[in-house]
Amino acid sequence: MNVAAAPVLEGRDLTKYFQVRQSRGLFARRLSVHAVENVSVRLEAGKVTAVVGESGAGKSTVARLLARIIRPDSGQVLLDGRPAPGGRPRSYAKQVQMVFQDPFASLNSVHRVRHNLVRPLKIHHVADDNVEGAVADLLRRVALKPPGHFTEKFPHELSGGQRQRVAIARALAVKPRVLIADEPVSMLDVSIRLGVLNLLADLRDKEQLAILYVTHDIASARYLADTVVVMYAGQLVESAPSVELTDNPAHPYTQLLLSAAPDPDRVEPPQLAGRGAPPSLITPPSGCRFHPRCPYAMDICKQQVPPSFAVSPDHIAACWLHAKPAERVASNNGLSTAPVGPLEQDTKKR
Amino acid sequence: MLGLAGESGSGKTTLALAAMRLLRAPALITSGEVLFHSRPIGGDGPKGTVDLLAAGLDDLREVRWSEIAVVLQSALNSLNPVTTIGAQFDDLLRVHRPGMPGSERWSRAGELLDMVGMNADRLRSYPHELSGGMRQRAMIAMALALEPQIMILDEPTTALDVVTQREILEELMGLRDRLGFAALFITHDLSLLVELADEIAVMYAGRLMERAPAASLFHAPRLPYTHGLLNCFPPMHGKRARMEGIPGSPPDLRDLPSGCAFHPRCPWALEKCKQAIPRLEPISGSGREVACWLHHDDAKVPAELAKADPRTEPRQRVPTLIQVSKK
Numbered sequence: 217m218n219v220a221a222a223p224v225l226e227g228r229d230l231t232k233y234f235q236v237r238q239s240r241g242l243f244a245r246r247l248s249v250h251a252v253e254n255v256s257v258r259l260e261a262g263k264v265t266a267v268v269g270e271s272g273a274g275k276s277t278v279a280r281l282l283a284r285i286i287r288p289d290s291g292q293v294l295l296d297g298r299p300a301p302g303g304r305p306r307s308y309a310k311q312v313q314m315v316f317q318d319p320f321a322s323l324n325s326v327h328r329v330r331h332n333l334v335r336p337l338k339i340h341h342v343a344d345d346n347v348e349g350a351v352a353d354l355l356r357r358v359a360l361k362p363p364g365h366f367t368e369k370f371p372h373e374l375s376g377g378q379r380q381r382v383a384i385a386r387a388l389a390v391k392p393r394v395l396i397a398d399e400p401v402s403m404l405d406v407s408i409r410l411g412v413l414n415l416l417a418d419l420r421d422k423e424q425l426a427i428l429y430v431t432h433d434i435a436s437a438r439y440l441a442d443t444v445v446v447m448y449a450g451q452l453v454e455s456a457p458s459v460e461l462t463d464n465p466a467h468p469y470t471q472l473l474l475s476a477a478p479d480p481d482r483v484e485p486p487q488l489a490g491r492g493a494p495p496s497l498i499t500p501p502s503g504c505r506f507h508p509r510c511p512y513a514m515d516i517c518k519q520q521v522p523p524s525f526a527v528s529p530d531h532i533a534a535c536w537l538h539a540k541p542a543e544r545v546a547s548n549n550g551l552s553t554a555p556v557g558p559l560e561q562d563t564k565k566r
Numbered sequence: 567m568l569g570l571a572g573e574s575g576s577g578k579t580t581l582a583l584a585a586m587r588l589l590r591a592p593a594l595i596t597s598g599e600v601l602f603h604s605r606p607i608g609g610d611g612p613k614g615t616v617d618l619l620a621a622g623l624d625d626l627r628e629v630r631w632s633e634i635a636v637v638l639q640s641a642l643n644s645l646n647p648v649t650t651i652g653a654q655f656d657d658l659l660r661v662h663r664p665g666m667p668g669s670e671r672w673s674r675a676g677e678l679l680d681m682v683g684m685n686a687d688r689l690r691s692y693p694h695e696l697s698g699g700m701r702q703r704a705m706i707a708m709a710l711a712l713e714p715q716i717m718i719l720d721e722p723t724t725a726l727d728v729v730t731q732r733e734i735l736e737e738l739m740g741l742r743d744r745l746g747f748a749a750l751f752i753t754h755d756l757s758l759l760v761e762l763a764d765e766i767a768v769m770y771a772g773r774l775m776e777r778a779p780a781a782s783l784f785h786a787p788r789l790p791y792t793h794g795l796l797n798c799f800p801p802m803h804g805k806r807a808r809m810e811g812i813p814g815s816p817p818d819l820r821d822l823p824s825g826c827a828f829h830p831r832c833p834w835a836l837e838k839c840k841q842a843i844p845r846l847e848p849i850s851g852s853g854r855e856v857a858c859w860l861h862h863d864d865a866k867v868p869a870e871l872a873k874a875d876p877r878t879e880p881r882q883r884v885p886t887l888i889q890v891s892k893k
Contacts, residue, residue, distance in 0.1 A: 270727040270728070270729065271727055375815040375816075376815075377815055378815070405573045405574055405575075405754075405815070405816055406573055406754055406755075406756070406795065406798050406799075407573055407794065407795060407798055407811055407812040407815075407816065408811065408812070408815055409798060409811070410797075410798050410800075410809055410810065410811030411811055411813075414808065414810075414811075417808075432727070432728070434728075434802075435757075435799065435800045435801070435802050436800055438800060438802065438806070439800030439806060439809070458806075459806060462802055462803075463803075472729060473728060473729065474802070475732075476728040476729045476731065476732035477728050477802065478728075478755060478757040478758035478760075478761060478799075479757070479761065479802045479803075480757050480760035480761060480784050480799075481801065481802070481803060482761060485736070485739075485761075486732065488729065488732055488733065488736075490729075491729070491733060493697060493699065493729075493730065
């Protein structure tokens with residue numbers, strides 16, 4: 217086994233709270249939304265990492281923290297092992313680029329495709345001598361051929377899929393090494409989603425881009441990603457190679473997500489274990505945030521936030537069920553003695 | 567339950583709204599008929615068959631909501647934001663059940679919320695105080711209030727998270743088994759329909775293109791478009807393999823391609839497909855219909871579209887017991 221490749225971009229123990237005011241006026245209380253807590257993600261060159269979770273799980277916040285659009289309250293973003301610079305200097309934007317969910321909103325609609333693509337080229341002084349050639353080249357890379365057809369069009373003249381391709385081309389203009397795609401296909405028609413996913417896969421394989429793919433669709437994450445990270449209520453609950461994660465989910469929340477996802481191959485209607493809705497992030501539950509819904513919740517789950525336990529190499533789950541009894545005892549004075557039985561049986565059945 | 571699948575802009579919602587005559591100008595229904603074969607479950611709807619397109623407004627009023635209820639995608643836009651959920655139930659029952667006293671209306675509303683897994687206390691809530699899933703449940707409860715024979719569900723769970731979606735679908739299926747209404751379920755998510763519906767109809771560019779039992783459609787599609795659409799949903803099991811989806815993009819409805827609207831994206835398009843529009847016709851001896859020239863005359867059917875129908879026993883459904891929330 218070779219040593220794990222050094223990540224291009226890494227987020228370490230990222231934590232972000234957003235301040236909100238409960239009411240207006242003199243006695244307004246300041247509250248904080250615990251959007252992301254202690255999340256670590258590694259993006260490697262030539263790999264796609266997917267972040268999966270329900271709305272409000274903190275997926276987009278992680279994406280925006282890594283793109284340095286917002287600042288973490290604590291934790292670090294490391295580019296090539298060095299802390300990312302303060303501010304959002306062009307040197308950082310040149311390495312890390314973002315693609316947004318809605319290509320209708322993210323492209324400037326009063327300018328032609330050419331203008332949208334020339335802007336980053338000029339601002340970052342990429343290909344100053346041959347801007348036209350660079351634009352054509354970008355369009356070819358996102359499979360908009362022949363480029364001449366598209367350069368003079370306005371965004372509204374393109375279909376949703378073509379528009380998202382232009383948005384990706386714009387992100388590629390500065391020759392970044394990391395692409396952060398926040399729900400890039402969820403606004404697109406079903407029949408053209410796969411085309412955009414395949415484009416991302418090609419960019420990974422041919423150009424060795426490190427890609428973060430944020431999605432709520434676990435099936436597409438399994439299809440595209442090398443590693444899948446599952447988030448729940450602002451915390452990372454499980455991380456594993458994508459097929460391993462869907463075939464042997466170790467965290468009860470991941471199991472719930474998988475049982476709820478549409479699956480035409482399923483013979484029997486699924487049994488949902490852990491009904492209900494994600495908790496309020498202003499007053500999150502103590503301990504593991506999933507414990508109020510978890511069918512296997514033990515005492516320790518209510519008291520202590522579970523650290524990440526290794527289930528197998530490359531596969532971690534933040535769940536006390538995967539702690540060795542000694543670890544559980546050491547950290548909890550032997551309070552918890554609940555068996556690990558049901559979960560293990562459950563994973564074997566799959 | 568009949569599922570209606572298709573991409574955005576394929577006319578799924580327009581079809582449903584047209585059936586209820588809910589389309590607004592400049593939309594105009596130029597031809598066709600919508601036959602409602604009434605078999606009242608409860609209440610006193612019309613007996614016999616009514617053509618909803620020819621019916622007068624009074625007749626239509628008897629049918630809408632009481633016999634055919636609609637649940638739309640955006641519950642936030644369908645609920646009145648300035649009154650409580652309870653008041654909206656009260657309005658509805660006061661108009662449609664004139665004899666019902668106020669206290670009974672209130673308890674009936676509570677019962678309905680109970681049926682969809684909500685606490686009756688929620689009657690005092692305003693729509694903005696409810697989560698997306700709760701609002702959609704309230705909408706379903708309201709649609710059920712007059713015991714309709716048919717529920718038209720237009721993307722009822724599209725805006726919701728998967729877990730909430732699954733819970734609401736379970737409740738819907740349970741209610742359907744218990745109350746015995748027929749349902750039309752409209753969605754773009756074909757993979758979901760395969761699990762839910764008994765029969766699926768696929769639309770493309772404003773036309774019905776294929777209609778078949780759910781399992782047959784999934785395992786042995788006959789239409790190139792359905793075949794391609796099924797290829798757009800990555801599977802949750804097995805080895806990962808590259809999938810190609812459907813090349814090209816959906817057509818512009820103002821400028822449809824000649825002949826079959828799908829022919830520019832179809833890998834098996836014939837010369838005939840560019841010239842004439844295929845009609846939805848039954849395939850001999852299979853109880854399914856398809857609009858495709860490949861299945862007409864002596865055209866050679868590609869192997870991908872000629873898989874044997876799966877042997878299907880009608881899927882056994884265990885009626886889900888309705889969860890009754892206790893105080």
